[in-house]
Structures are given as C-alpha cells and as structure tokens.
Amino acid sequence: MRRTARLVTGTALAVAAAGLAAAPAYGADTGGLEVYPSTVVPGGDVTVNTAACGVGGTGAGDASAVGAGQFTLAPSAHEEDVIGQFRVPPGAQxxxxxxxxxxxxxxxxxxxxxxxxxxxxxxxxxRGYVKTGVGGALGPDPVQTAAGVAALAVAAAGGTWLLHRRARGDGI
Known part of the structure; x- marks a missing residue:
C-alpha cells in the first residue's frame, strides 16, 4: 500500500513540476493582441496594442468581425508596442x-x-429618497418628517415615565 502511495505521489509531483517548467514566466510577452476595453457597448471606442510587430513597427488591424473594418497599427510611446483604434458600429450585435x-x-x-x-x-x-410612505430625513415634506420625529419623542418620553413609575412601585 505504501509503495502505491509513493508511486502516485511521485508521479503527481513530476507532472506538477513539468507543468510549472512549461508555463511562461510572469510578465513574459506572449505576443498576443491586447484589447482595451475588452468589453464594450455598440458605438464605443476600442484600443488595441501588441509587441508582436517589433520596435518601430507597424501593422494592419482587422475588426471586420464586429463590423468596424480595417484600421492601422502605428508605433507608440509605450516601449515596443504598436497601437491602433477603431469604433464599434452602433448596430453591432x-x-x-x-x-x-x-x-x-x-x-x-x-x-x-x-x-x-x-x-x-x-x-x-x-440618489434621493425611497418612496415608502413613511417619510424620511431627505423626504419631500419636512413638516411630515418633523411630525414623525415629534411622535417618536413623545413615545420615548411616555415609555420612560411608565418605567420610572413601575420601578418606584406606583403601578401603571
């Protein structure tokens, strides 16, 4: 039983180590196309950039899939990237x-x-207040708000008075 457990554990560790060795290091350039924002509404502007075209390079972009057509990628001030922009058509699905x-x-x-x-x-x-019918500090009618505060104050004072009478033994 121990031998089988060691074999399985050793195999799992070897597979994990091989997977880590094959994974790209953090921050390594994969040469993909970065799309910003990656989620957009129809009519919105989109910026794309990549380091795949090299320093001072140019490129041709194609956003025909979304209906925006061709656009140009030009060198940018950001290191080795080329950058381009297009607008998503208002009728895009x-x-x-x-x-x-x-x-x-x-x-x-x-x-x-x-x-x-x-x-x-x-x-x-x-923004604003909630229309619950109860009123509130930011409600539209300060008179109703003041009346509500006064009613609560009277109730609190009456409750306090009754508790004092009961504590003294006067009864209710």
Missing part, C-alpha cells in the same frame, strides 16, 4: 468577436472583444 492584427513580417496575432448591451464602465448610483 452582442457577442464575442475576434480582432486580428497582421505585422509586416507575416506574424498574425488575435484578441477577443466582447460586445454587450449594458455598459460595465459606468455604474449608476442611486
């Missing part, structure tokens, strides 16, 4: 689309763009 960039040396890189109908970039925060 939701889904995942492949964006392609071709470098002069024949290298082709791709990246995914997700088109949604709801924006994830801007969050809408609630």
């Amino acid at each position: 939701p889904g995942t689309y492949e964006i392609v960039a071709k470098c002069p040396g024949g290298r082709t890189v791709t990246g995914d763009l997700v088109v949604t109908l709801t924006s994830t970039r801007e969050q809408v925060h609630p």
